Amino acid sequence: MKYTKFLILVLVTLLALGSVTAVLAQDQMGAVNLVIWSQDGDDNNVVLAEQFQVWADTVAPGSTLEIVQKETEVLRTDLLAAGLAGSGLPDMVLGPNDAIGVFVDAGILQPLDGLFDIAKYPYNIGAAQVGGETWGVPTNAGNHLMLMYNKSLVETAPDTWEDLIATAKGITEANPEIQGFAYNLNEPFWFLPFVHGFGGSTYDAEGNMVLDSQSWVDAYAFVQNLKFTEEVVPQECDYACANDLFKEGSVAMIINGDWAIGEYLNTEQSPALGEENLGLAPWPALPNGERPMPFTAGKFVSVPNTVEGAQLDGVVSFVTWLTTDASAVEAYALGTSRLPAIAEVTVDAESNPILAASAAALQTGIGMPADPTLRCMWDSVRPNLEGVMSNSVTPEDAAAEAQIAAEDCLSAL
Amino acid sequence: MSTLAKTSAPSTGLDPKQLRQYGAIALVVLGVVLMLFDNLNLGWTVVGAWLGLLVWQPYHAILIFYSLISIYPVLRVISISLRPTSGLLSRSLDIIPPGAVLTSFSQIFNEEDFVLWLWNTFAITVTVSIVGVIVAATGAYAFSRWRFPGRRPALIFLLTTQMIPAGMLLVPLFVIVAQLGLTNNIAGLILAYVSTAVPFSIWILKGYYDTIPPDLEEAAMVDGCNRLEAFWRVILPLSTPALSIVFLFNFLAAWSEFLVAKVILQDPNVWTWALGLNDLIGTFNTDWGKYAAGSVMVTIPVLLLFMWQSKYLISGLTLGGVKS
Amino acid sequence: MEFSGLSGEAILNTLGLIIPLLIALVVVVLAFQFGFYQLLAKAFKTKHALPYTLLAPAAVALLIFMIYPLVFNVLLAFSDLKRNTFPCYSPVLRRPADLDCSVLYSPEYAANNFLSVFFRIRNGEISRDSEGNVQLGRLLRTPDSTFPVLLGRTAVWTAVNVIFHFVLGMALALIMNQKIRFKGLYRALIVVPWAIPGVIVALTWRQEFHAQYGFVNALISAFGGQPISWLDDPTAAFIAVIFVNIWLGVPFYMVMILGGLQSINPEYYEAAQMDGASAVQRFRGITIPLLRPILIPAVTLDVIWTFNKADLIFIMTGGGPQESTNILVTALYNAAFGPAATSEFGFAAAFSIIIFIILFFFAVIWITTSGGLKEVYDR
Structure with a gap:
């Protein structure tokens, strides 16, 4: 029995030592x-x-x-x-x-x-x-886009696009130096949420790329309308423009992604914002009652x-x-x-x-697939979105052309 | 070519010069009047004054106008660098912006490795310019003084290298540089720059050597010099304008090159200023103030160098062309 | 000690690279030249040993960094190198089980690559529409990005630029050749566009063409005009990039032509004036012919440079909007590296070779018909 006790002791000691070394081995490694x-x-x-x-x-x-x-x-x-x-x-x-x-x-x-x-x-x-x-x-x-607003200019975030347009116009009327709303107009990443909101998507149920459905046409028409009928967005504005204007308080509302939040909370980089003034909200609802859905x-x-x-x-x-x-x-x-x-x-x-x-x-967003074919969608939509945003292409033509371009692109992969 | 001035005044018996002066004054007054009627829009006065000058002193009016267009972007970059906010966007057209500050300049020194970038660029540029001039000067001499087999195809090839589209060499260059282990090595960049600079340099220098009579070297060789000594003692000193132009061109090209540098230099420790400044205006963090301050500081030295050398520019570039 | 990133260590590092490089270059080059000379003079007994030796360093540099990449580029045009065949061409990449890497280079690939520049290729065949007409291939994503359209736009771009460079450069040079005051100052100011680094030029002008915040529209509005969306409207954007490139190119011509004018003997003009020749006659009869040896190479180089001018357009518009400011070289860059690229390097290599051939043939025809470079070779 003595031996048994001794054996147990040895085993326990070994086990303990072993686990310690195991822990050490796991926790410490070479530089x-x-x-x-x-x-x-x-x-x-x-x-x-x-x-x-x-x-x-x-x-x-x-x-x-x-x-x-x-x-x-x-x-x-x-x-x-x-x-x-x-x-x-x-x-x-x-x-x-x-x-x-x-x-x-x-x-x-x-x-x-x-x-x-x-x-x-x-x-x-x-x-x-x-x-x-x-x-x-x-x-x-x-990595999701959302509505961001300057609380010193906008009291409550607009819940529909109708609200947003009215708010934006009111702000510019009160002070012509301040733009009510701006976003990266020509970039498809900012456009896709509208497509999703109108019920569309990049792939159909069988996984084929479809860029010319009615939802796409509606979305093109909607953003074209924002610029040329409602005139609530600047004549020409890319990411840097919207971003710069928002940071210095010359734009009241923008659409931007979570990556910018840190920059906007920093009052050195964004004098007009900071924790006090930065407001975040989901996308406003479209006329059909749905919210645009950003890729996440x-x-x-x-x-x-x-x-x-x-x-x-x-x-x-x-x-x-x-x-x-x-x-x-x-x-x-x-x-x-x-x-x-x-x-x-x-x-x-x-x-x-x-x-x-x-x-x-x-x-409010929908997951973004890692599918390499998605690249074809971005590339095919971009020039057509630019056409829509310069009023030189109709929404119908833009959708049809994007589809053709996407098929070309897919066949080259 | 003084007809421009003559034809602008009809021969009415009046002294044309006086008539032009009256016209000039009338235009200036018209500009002021238009300004008074159009909400004190200063633009009309400027236009009136310029048109007045155009009638009175047409050459100066045109040259002043064109000089302004030429330097305007430089003034704008200076203006952006002096702005108190880092944003690029401002409707103000003032050259000295309201509330001008030098913070962008201190920021680029303190927050970025700007001096390191300048040093890297300077080291690369000077080496490229010196090596480029040496290689081209000897090569051009061969083209100028000998009729050797292959001379004509070689000259055509030099011209042909100018036709290579920029995008054509990037992929091969990247792979070659990686294979030679020259990625992130400024020596690789220097060799690449020298090779791209050599063809144009040879062309300029050959044209210039051609204008120097061969008798001069022959005289030196009669005095006991060999061919290379004659080249060194006679031709090179006479070619100072062209050599300085070639040096200047190589310097400028290497100083502001971007595409090849971006392929070869990836480590921020060896960046040139072009890569460093480009990094400041990325998609997601655009710091225009710092960018503009950096641009001013990299442009002013080469600008001064260029303006100072602009008298050589004329003789160095074209003496080879015209026989008078 | 470190100042703005620069430390003593960094300086030593750089010098430690450059000085050995220079020494090595001098030693290697001289040793090579000496050996090469001995070889030519003794073994081949050529009387041209010296010029060949003098040219050797330049030739070697060009061989490594120009000719070898060119050959490499031709090899690429015979490959099927694109994104999903990358692993075939590089040992370190992960090769999926179903990737067929049996043939790396073949004439079929080359045919496919070169034909793709002009035609729409589907399954190795030129695709036809319902009426049996061949379909043109798109180099980018819009219907207007076919080869003929891009070539046409490149021709317009080159012609407009070169004509304006020439006319404005000539006008300024003629004025500057008069006896006027402040000549040195004007000359120094007018050459400024030439000296500013290209990246800075392009970015600054892009900003000046901004619809709301740019100087150009501010000027238009100041005189009651309607602001223009310079960079969002296809035609306006093309005008904007052409404007900037004209601005960039004028100083070169002014300097070249002014140099030429100054070297013309004034006696020619005096004699012509005594014969009663008008200014226009003098210009056409004396100035142009005597400037020819300068003008022909200047125009040749300018055509080549303008045709190949990718960086300005790339920074100002990226080829947009709607891919409407792309010329051949920016389309090439966009197809190979741009945001819309599928990294089809085999295709891009074929495309670049075609651009190169077009330019080469243009240059050959232009040079032989103008005869302007004759004396460069024969003198």
């Missing part, structure tokens, strides 16, 4: 030097760097993260070029989901199903899935196919922590003014009314 290409804004990249430092200090002391900021289009061309050249790919890519399909097509990414616990991301992981595999994990949920997804971390070994372990460890550890997710979400992508972390409406309003607007 890694990682490179991430980020499509995110500078302020958000600062938050990312801070988060990485927290992770590195606890898990892999001495690790470094080089953040290279790249715009959407630059990120896409540089990734394709680096992939083709066979060198210079980063360890991680942080960006919206729209390009994921393209990168998967080009063989640049590796599937993440075996590396991450996909079930952890219930809201929007579908936006990073192509061909039954997962190619990115979300750092947040959102989020920002995703993807991993290029060339990453392996210790680098890959580092990436997996960091990204798992960043996107699933409750305190990390919360810190990142608050730091970037975005919404968390895991069920464990929720936004408290009391302490953070802005994020709560953003979350409410998110509810």
Whole structure:
């Protein structure tokens, strides 16, 4: 019996030691030097760097993260070029989901199903899935367009477009220097919500791309009307214009995405806004009673196919922590003014009314697929939307032409 | 070519010069009157004054008008850089904006790696200009003084390189640079720039050498110089205008190049100013104030260099062309 | 110590790259030239050893960065390189199981790539409409983005620009050639567009053409005109980019022509005036013929440069609105790299070769008929 006791003692000690070393092995790893290409804004990249430092200090002391900021289009061309050249790919890519399909097509990414616990991301992981595999994990949920207004100029957010038009006109009448409403007129991403609101969609029930249904025509007619009949939007305004005017208080209401919230809360960058004056609301309802539905997804971390070994372990460890550890997710979400992508972390409406309003607007959206063919829709709609917005193309022609262009584009893929 | 002035005055017996002066005064007055009737719109006075000048001193009127058009965008960039807000949009046409401040200038130094970008660009540009001039000067001399087999096709090839569409070389260039391991290496960029600058430089220099009589070198060679010494002692000193023009062109081209730099230099630590400033006006964070301040600071030096060299510009570029 | 990103370390790093590069260049180039000269002079006994040696560095530079990329580009035109075949052409990319990589380069691909520039290709065949007519291919996404339309627009763009450059440059040069005061000041101011970095020019002018906040519309409104949506209206946008490019190109002509005028011997004019020749006659009889050796190369270069001018249009309008300001080279850039690109690099390579050939033939015809470059070769 003595032996038995001794044996148990030894076993227990071994087990304890083993679990301690197991824990140590899991928690501590060698330093890694990682490179991430980020499509995110500078302020958000600062938050990312801070988060990485927290992770590195606890898990892999001495690790470094080089953040290279790249715009959407630059990120896409540089990734394709680096992939083709066979060198210079980063360890991680942080960006919206729209390009994921393209990168998967080009063989640049590796599937993440075996590396991450996909079930952890219930809201929007579908936006990073192509061909039954997962190619990115979300750092947040959102990327959705919503109505943003300056509370010092607009008391309550308009609930219908009729309201919005009346409010906008009233503001300009009261002060001709202030534009009532502005948005990125010629950009399809701002146009798609109208199509959804009129009951349309990019794909039909069989999955074919349909860009010439009645809903598309209605949507073109609606935005054309906004500009040329109601004259509530500026004659010529792109993203930078609407954004600049809103920040300095020369525009009362705009449509913009959650990525801009952080910038608008910062009174140094946005003198006319800040927590006091920034109001967020869902899109106003269309004449048919429906609200336009923005595409929703989020920002995703993807991993290029060339990453392996210790680098890959580092990436997996960091990204798992960043996107699933409750305190990390919360810190990142608050730091970037975005919404968390895991069920464990929720936004408290009391302490953070802005994020709560953003979350409410998110509810009105529809998930954006990562399908690489979606690119054909964007490219085919853009020139026709420009035609509609310069009053040189009728809504019917625009819809028909977009369909032809999309079919051309699809056949080239 | 003084007919322009003559024909504008009918021969009525009056002194044409005096008549033009009366006409000029009348136009200025008309401008002022129109201004008084049109809500003190200062534009009419300006137009009146200019038309008056056109009648009185047509050459100066045209040259002043064109000079203004030429420098106007520069004035606008300066104006944006002095604005108190970072927004680009303003209906104000004042060159010195209301509440002008220098914050954009201090911001670009303190918040961005602007001096690093300038240093990188400067290092690249100077190297390219020097190497480019050396390579082109010797090459052009060969074209100018010898009739060797392949000379004509080679000259045509140099012209042909100018016909290559910019987009044509980007993909191959990227792959080649990656294969040679030159990504993010300014040496790669320098070699690429030198190659693109050489054809035009050779053309300019060859044209210039052609105007220098071969007797001069022959005299030097009679005095005991060999061919290369004659080139060094006689031709090069005589070619200063063309050499300085080639240097200037190479400098300008490398100083503001963007597309190739973007392909080769991806690491922000080796960025040139063109890449750095471009980053400031991205889609989602447009900082026009800083951008304009940076633009002013990168433009003013080359502008001064260019204006200072503009007298060489004329002789250096065209002496090769005209036989008088 | 660091100032605005610049540290001693950064300076040393840069110098550490450049100085060895320069030394290596000098040593390698001189050694190469010496060996090359010995080889030519001793082994081949050519009397042209020296000129070939002098040309060798330029030739090697062009070989690596011009000729090799050109050859590479031709090879690309024989490939099927596009987004979903990327993995076939690069070992590091993930190759899906169903991707067929058996043939990387083939004449069939080349035929497909080149034909796609002109025609609509479906399943390797030129597509026909219901009446059996061949359908033209779209290089971008609008019906107007076919090759003939783009070529026509490029021709208009080039012709209008070159004509205005020429006329305005000539007019300014003739005025500047008079005895007037402040000549140096005017010259310095007029060459300014030439010296400003192109990116800055394009962005500044884009802003000046803004419908609400630009100077151009402010000027129009000041005199009671209707503001124009310069960058949203297809025709207005094309006029705007042409205007800016004319603005950019005039100084080059002014400088070239002024240089030419100054080198014309004034005695010619005095003699003609004594013979009673009018100003127009003098201009046509003396000025133009004597300027010919300058004008022909200047126009040749200007046509080539304008035809290939992608950056200005790209920054000002991106080829829009409705793809209506695209010329051939911007369409090429948009097709290969633009936001609407499908990364069909094989097709883009074929397209670029065709643009190049068009320009080449134009230049050959123009140069042989004008005869203007003859003396450049024969002198």
